[in-house]
Amino acid sequence: MANNIPANLKYAKTHEWVRVEGDIAVIGISDHAQDSLGDIVYLDLPEAGRILAHGDTFGEVESVKAVSEIYSPVSGEVVESNTGIQDSTEIVNEQPYLGGWLIKVRMSDASELDSLLSAEQYAEVAEAEGH
Amino acid sequence: MSDNNLLKTPLHAAHLALKARMVDFAGWDMPVLYTGILEEARAVRATVGLFDISHMGRIHLEGSGATALLQSLTTNNVEDLKPSEAQYSLLTNPDGGMIDDIIIYRAAGEEYWVVINASNAQKDIDWITQHMPDSVVLEDWSSRTAMIAVQGPNAPAVVAELAISPSLKELKRFQYHQGDLLGASTIFCRTGYTGEDGFEIIVPAESAEEIWNALVAAGGVPCGLGARDALRIEAGYPLYGHEIDDTTTPVEAGLMWVVDLNKPVFTGHERIRAVKTQGAATRLVGLTLPSERLVPRQGFAVYSGDTLVGHVTSGVFSPMRSHGVAMAYIAKEFATTGTALQIEIRSKRANAVVVPKKSLLQS
Numbered sequence: 001m002a003n004n005i006p007a008n009l010k011y012a013k014t015h016e017w018v019r020v021e022g023d024i025a026v027i028g029i030s031d032h033a034q035d036s037l038g039d040i041v042y043l044d045l046p047e048a049g050r051i052l053a054h055g056d057t058f059g060e061v062e063s064v065k066a067v068s069e070i071y072s073p074v075s076g077e078v079v080e081s082n083t084g085i086q087d088s089t090e091i092v093n094e095q096p097y098l099g100g101w102l103i104k105v106r107m108s109d110a111s112e113l114d115s116l117l118s119a120e121q122y123a124e125v126a127e128a129e130g131h
Numbered sequence: 132m133s134d135n136n137l138l139k140t141p142l143h144a145a146h147l148a149l150k151a152r153m154v155d156f157a158g159w160d161m162p163v164l165y166t167g168i169l170e171e172a173r174a175v176r177a178t179v180g181l182f183d184i185s186h187m188g189r190i191h192l193e194g195s196g197a198t199a200l201l202q203s204l205t206t207n208n209v210e211d212l213k214p215s216e217a218q219y220s221l222l223t224n225p226d227g228g229m230i231d232d233i234i235i236y237r238a239a240g241e242e243y244w245v246v247i248n249a250s251n252a253q254k255d256i257d258w259i260t261q262h263m264p265d266s267v268v269l270e271d272w273s274s275r276t277a278m279i280a281v282q283g284p285n286a287p288a289v290v291a292e293l294a295i296s297p298s299l300k301e302l303k304r305f306q307y308h309q310g311d312l313l314g315a316s317t318i319f320c321r322t323g324y325t326g327e328d329g330f331e332i333i334v335p336a337e338s339a340e341e342i343w344n345a346l347v348a349a350g351g352v353p354c355g356l357g358a359r360d361a362l363r364i365e366a367g368y369p370l371y372g373h374e375i376d377d378t379t380t381p382v383e384a385g386l387m388w389v390v391d392l393n394k395p396v397f398t399g400h401e402r403i404r405a406v407k408t409q410g411a412a413t414r415l416v417g418l419t420l421p422s423e424r425l426v427p428r429q430g431f432a433v434y435s436g437d438t439l440v441g442h443v444t445s446g447v448f449s450p451m452r453s454h455g456v457a458m459a460y461i462a463k464e465f466a467t468t469g470t471a472l473q474i475e476i477r478s479k480r481a482n483a484v485v486v487p488k489k490s491l492l493q494s
């Protein structure tokens with residue numbers, strides 16, 4: 001089953017997506033990632049103010065089946081965490097690109113976005129992994 | 132993805148048609164989920180779910196001495212079984228360890244069906260064969276038949292209606308009936324592994340897919356091994372490799388209710404008697420994590436403050452309670468109901484409370 005990979009987002013090989021809003025990067029996990037994990041039941045998210053470098057672990061997503069770390073695709077400061085969904089984590093399964101976003105980061109180096117994958121490139125990564 | 136080296140049940144094609152996600156379970160290519168573990172588990176509690184459990188072993192034992200054989204190899208009292216009754220029991224080794232947990236069905240005086248775990252099938256068959264007199268014949272019916280669990284409050288009505296046999300609803304728990312389902316010779320047993328009412332049915336392999344599809348059409352929700360595991364943990368049922376193994380006795384496991392120390396001797400009875408007399412150092416308990424969404428998993432350490440008091444054997448995010456629940460072997464001083472403990476989940480300590488295994492669903 002093909003997963004939804006919106007064309008207007010950037011992706012990391014580790015299955016995070018980034019939506020750019022000015023100097024803010026909104027970050028979540030891809031539809032492929034949520035589908036592979038299955039029912040998500042726990043989200044560990046950083047507090048606002050935390051400084052992240054590109055590739056840092058910023059939290060973890062736990063499903064009934066498995067635990068997965070989540071990595072920051074960009075460097076910068078966490079300005080907001082979507083802590084409101086920590087008791088209704090199914091929203092990450094249902095709306096991974098909308099209500100299921102995880103953190104917003106004020107980017108310190110927007111040029112890092114150039115190294116991320118396009119939707120087409122990420123589709124190949126997801127396809128190669130299959131299920 | 133299907134792996135061609137794995138064993139396939141007679142329902143394998145049906146699982147692929149339903150777009151199940153398949154996993155290797157004890158060498159079998161089995162569905163772990165169809166739509167979602169939580170949704171499937173909740174369907175079993177609310178209506179009726181279907182599980183392919185054909186990977187479990189089904190053996191037929193018949194002949195003079197079959198009763199004595201089972202009496203000597205298993206812990207429960209086979210003489211308590213009337214024809215058309217089944218019992219939960221244990222195969223034990225000379226050290227009192229649990230080789231497997233099994234269900235014995237008595238068909239007639241010296242004729243039995245025994246259902247064994249997939250992961251232990253060859254070990255169990257070898258063990259029984261080693262001890263079997265020449266007058267008893269063991270036949271492995273596993274590949275000739277399929278086994279489907281139909282579980283949930285609507286299960287008896289669905290099965291009885293499909294079998295056009297209203298009297299099936301009158302069967303008591305652990306009674307079984309040999310009858311007809313869509314023209315196929317079927318064993319209907321009022322058993323299950325979910326904590327819900329229902330049946331486990333054994334059908335000919337060639338009829339399995341038609342029967343499965345008819346059960347789906349009748350409202351049965353296909354459920355994978357993920358939901359099965361979640362449901363059995365909520366119900367406080369043990370699983371070989373988690374709560375049960377060859378080095379643990381039924382005393383620690385809280386399974387003395389299926390051990391009859393008054394019957395004629397069985398393998399391992401001296402050791403089990405001794406452990407019972409001394410008292411076990413550890414006990415299998417339920418742990419509830421009422422304010423915790425982290426999932427306690429097998430092997431996680433359990434603490435009382437700085438003292439390591441045991442390890443989790445099984446755990447899950449409870450589909451019904453929406454928080455973590457677990458089973459764990461805990462040092463007996465800390466195993467009293469109501470004791471506050473902490474489970475180490477990666478870098479965190481999650482608060483847990485000891486509860487009876489059977490009340491995890493209410494915890």
